[in-house]
Amino acid sequence: MNPPDRKHLLGLDPGLRVTGYGVLELAANGPKLAEAGVLRSTAPTDEDDLPGRVKELYDGVVGLLDEWMPQAVAIEELYAHYDHPRTAILMAHARGTFLLAAAQRSIPVFSYSATQVKKTLTGHGRASKEQVQHCVMREMKLAKLPEPHDVTDAIAIALCHVAAGSSILGGARSARFQGVDRRALFGKGDQPS
Numbered sequence: 001m002n003p004p005d006r007k008h009l010l011g012l013d014p015g016l017r018v019t020g021y022g023v024l025e026l027a028a029n030g031p032k033l034a035e036a037g038v039l040r041s042t043a044p045t046d047e048d049d050l051p052g053r054v055k056e057l058y059d060g061v062v063g064l065l066d067e068w069m070p071q072a073v074a075i076e077e078l079y080a081h082y083d084h085p086r087t088a089i090l091m092a093h094a095r096g097t098f099l100l101a102a103a104q105r106s107i108p109v110f111s112y113s114a115t116q117v118k119k120t121l122t123g124h125g126r127a128s129k130e131q132v133q134h135c136v137m138r139e140m141k142l143a144k145l146p147e148p149h150d151v152t153d154a155i156a157i158a159l160c161h162v163a164a165g166s167s168i169l170g171g172a173r174s175a176r177f178q179g180v181d182r183r184a185l186f187g188k189g190d191q192p193s
Contacts, residue, residue, distance in 0.1 A: 008034060010070040011158025012061070013150050014094040016053055017041050019060070020150025023068050024158045031162050033140045034068070036151045050093065058097045065105055073102045074161035076153065077111040110161050117153075117160040132156050 006025055013020035019039040024031040039060035043052035065073075078092055102109045115125040121135040133145045133152045139159055146152045 008068045008070040009158050009161060010064060010068060010073045011154040012073060012075045012098055013153035013157060014076060014091055014098055015150060016090045016094045018150050019057060019094060020154035021064060022155035022158050036155055038150050054093055054097050057094050058101055061098050061101045065101055070107060073107055073109045074157045075109060075111055076157055077113045079114060112157055112160045117156050120160045120163050121156055
């Protein structure tokens with residue numbers, strides 16, 4: 001179980017089959033990666049067992065929330081591409097499950113668009129997955145690139161939240177970053193001091 005004097009943030013990259021997660025421990029000298037991995041649905045991928053897949057994901061995120069007791073959850077915003085609305089609808093099932101689990105534990109949830117996350121970490125909203133991988137590896141001081149991309153994206157979402165400086169994390173705003181572009185989070189005149 002998580003010691004009560006430590007603050008954690010859970011980043012989630014929601015997917016109906018595979019959801020990436022990253023748990024950051026928030027320290028005075030910057031965030032440290034405490035754990036990362038994927039939640040996988042083992043239920044059949046046919047439409048008939050959608051409830052089973054959603055339940056497996058719910059059980060998985062509940063386990064993470066209960067183990068780490070994060071102060072906040074950062075999750076990717078739902079993106080609906082006009083050419084693939086079905087993908088967005090299926091992702092919304094997973095996302096809704098995670099929002100419910102956090103709400104049941106009174107854990108605040110913050111959403112970030114994929115473009116905002118990429119711009120914050122790399123300085124470019126259309127950065128490739130490989131560029132995001134390299135930024136996450138650098139920021140977290142990892143010996144190798146994080147894989148799979150679902151894990152990288154979850155850690156990147158959590159880093160974006162830390163860079164936003166939310167007061168919910170008790171002063172994360174002063175954390176030190178090597179390459180995060182804090183200006184990408186705020187419009188002109190909106191950046192906190």
